[in-house]
Amino acid sequence: xxxxxxxxxxxxxxxxxxxxxxxxxxxxxxxxxxxxxxxxxxxxxxxxxxxxxxxxxxxxxxxxxxxxxxxxxxxxxxxxxxxxxxxxxxxxxxxxxxxxxxxxxxxxxxxxxxxxxxxxxxxxxx
Amino acid sequence: xxxxxxxxxxxxxxxxxxxxxxxxxxxxxxxxxxxxxxxxxxxxxxxxxxxxxxxxxxxxxxxxxxxxxxxxxxxxxxxxxxxxxxxxxxxxxxxxxxxxxxxxxxxxxxxxxxxxxxxxxxxxxx
DNA sequence: GGAACACTGAAGGGATTGCTTGAGTATTCC
DNA sequence: GGAATACTCAAGCAATCCCTTCAGTGTTCC
Numbered sequence: 674x675x676x677x678x679x680x681x682x683x684x685x686x687x688x689x690x691x692x693x694x695x696x697x698x699x700x701x702x703x704x705x706x707x708x709x710x711x712x713x714x715x716x717x718x719x720x721x722x723x724x725x726x727x728x729x730x731x732x733x734x735x736x737x738x739x740x741x742x743x744x745x746x747x748x749x750x751x752x753x754x755x756x757x758x759x760x761x762x763x764x765x766x767x768x769x770x771x772x773x774x775x776x777x778x779x780x781x782x783x784x785x786x787x788x789x790x791x792x793x794x795x796x797x798x799x
Numbered sequence: 800x801x802x803x804x805x806x807x808x809x810x811x812x813x814x815x816x817x818x819x820x821x822x823x824x825x826x827x828x829x830x831x832x833x834x835x836x837x838x839x840x841x842x843x844x845x846x847x848x849x850x851x852x853x854x855x856x857x858x859x860x861x862x863x864x865x866x867x868x869x870x871x872x873x874x875x876x877x878x879x880x881x882x883x884x885x886x887x888x889x890x891x892x893x894x895x896x897x898x899x900x901x902x903x904x905x906x907x908x909x910x911x912x913x914x915x916x917x918x919x920x921x922x923x924x925x
Numbered sequence: 926g927g928a929a930c931a932c933t934g935a936a937g938g939g940a941t942t943g944c945t946t947g948a949g950t951a952t953t954c955c
Numbered sequence: 956g957g958a959a960t961a962c963t964c965a966a967g968c969a970a971t972c973c974c975t976t977c978a979g980t981g982t983t984c985c
Contacts, residue, residue: 687820694816706896746952746961752897761890770832771878851974872931872982
């Protein structure tokens with residue numbers, strides 16, 4: 674059945690931000706940033722079940738934040754740079770927009786020719 | 800009374816990442832990065848009801864990503880720098896850990912004398 | 926004063942999340 | 956071969972999420 678409320682959950686930025694919104698998963702990323710680890714090594718600091726940690730690993734991997742490789746009976750996890758680059762790129766782009774806007778406003782205040790308070794700026798003022 | 804201040808930092812990061820994990824909310828941030836807007840101006844590009852947008856605004860505000868101010872009957876929303884700084888700080892710190900590790904590995908490969916990599920750490924290179 | 930406007934709050938419903946338990950598979954050690 | 960290890964899968968359940976509708980509240984306009 675087609676579900677009505679289903680917005681593009683497949684967007685990778687959605688998955689990345691969602692994956693990072695959990696403190697356990699962030700702690701796992703923290704640990705992996707210091708070096709690769711197996712799933713059970715990753716699970717050790719936490720009190721959760723191994724099955725729960727496996728699910729967290731899957732969430733992080735589907736989000737492109739980590740990559741894993743199975744060798745024998747152990748799966749080794751490590752940070753994947755591309756996922757983080759995507760997240761940081763999004764944040765940086767927005768910050769640049771915001772700072773540019775800030776600069777423009779500063780310039781306007783520094784050299785007022787027509788007065789910025791009217792309504793011509795960006796339609797934000799009723 | 801039970802004190803629960805121990806996880807404040809992770810809690811606010813939780814909220815920030817969670818808020819950014821929704822495409823509608825990211826689009827709203829995108830719009831606000833270009834300048835402040837009222838709630839209904841913010842709602843205009845989307846097909847959702849105004850009530851839904853109001854809820855998104857509340858999520859973003861509780862996450863510290865935007866700040867709002869009510870004047871008369873309109874509420875004006877704008878980007879709040881602090882929330883984004885927190886998110887970017889977390890990402891930057893992890894990236895630095897990860898890159899430092901990367902450098903250390905490079906140094907180890909360049910001049911191996913007492914490599915502790917026998918078998919305890921992780922066999923990332925066969 | 927009354928109508929239009931811009932939200933605001935509560936209630937609900939369907940989907941998703943995060944966790945647990947229990948069972949199963951594949952690999953390594955003895 | 957048998958036991959221990961390291962996951963892996965499926966089912967189920969409480970909590971949360973996101974959206975809708977409907978009924979307000981407070982402002983502005985005529």
